[in-house]
Amino acid sequence: MNDSIIASQFREPVHDSQATFRALLSATSRPGTIIDIPSPTTSPAPLGSALTAIALSLLDDTTPLWLDAALNTDSVTNYLRFHSGVRTVSDPREAMFGFFSCADTLIDFDRFNRGDSFYPDRSATLVVQLPSLTGGRPVSLSGPGIETETSVAPAGLPEGFWTHWNENAASYPVGIDLVLADQRSVLGLPRTTKASIS
Numbered sequence: 001m002n003d004s005i006i007a008s009q010f011r012e013p014v015h016d017s018q019a020t021f022r023a024l025l026s027a028t029s030r031p032g033t034i035i036d037i038p039s040p041t042t043s044p045a046p047l048g049s050a051l052t053a054i055a056l057s058l059l060d061d062t063t064p065l066w067l068d069a070a071l072n073t074d075s076v077t078n079y080l081r082f083h084s085g086v087r088t089v090s091d092p093r094e095a096m097f098g099f100f101s102c103a104d105t106l107i108d109f110d111r112f113n114r115g116d117s118f119y120p121d122r123s124a125t126l127v128v129q130l131p132s133l134t135g136g137r138p139v140s141l142s143g144p145g146i147e148t149e150t151s152v153a154p155a156g157l158p159e160g161f162w163t164h165w166n167e168n169a170a171s172y173p174v175g176i177d178l179v180l181a182d183q184r185s186v187l188g189l190p191r192t193t194k195a196s197i198s
Helices: 013-029 049-058 074-084 161-170
Strands: 065-067 097-100 125-129 139-142 150-152 177-181 185-189 194-197
Touching: 013 049, 013 177, 013 185, 049 074, 049 097, 049 125, 049 177, 049 185, 065 074, 161 194
Parallel strands: 065 097, 097 125, 125 177
Antiparallel strands: 139 150, 139 194, 177 185
């Protein structure tokens, strides 16, 4: 077996996986808050450190995963399959999670399962790799988990992203949830969060 598949994981697998999971819960319950997560020892390129940590914490053989074209490589799929047992799917609507190497192809949320009025919890969560969670165009977020408003400025989002995001939020209780990640931190955007462009 290829050593690159089995060698790289968390330094303390149980502790770091649990810490990452708690960080994701915190980021989701406090939208717009940037939270650092543990880094695995290495990551299979082009899957960044934070996306690798999220995968190691969330994925298993019951969580079908869709990967964008850049991530859908033998090195990434073999690594994820070895460490989590996850099954990858080619149809986005079959995925519980969708992983993106960048946000360029993110806008069409309707490609993914948005849940329905009976089972809104069956919608997909999309995890998107960005160059940075700061330094982009500022927007104000509001909604559950935010006392009044909070400002965020993730870099690397495509033009029109926030308009499409608000359309997603307006369809609540159905809709997708989003996790944005750079190399070391995460920012949660549940479907209940609305954005106002500054």
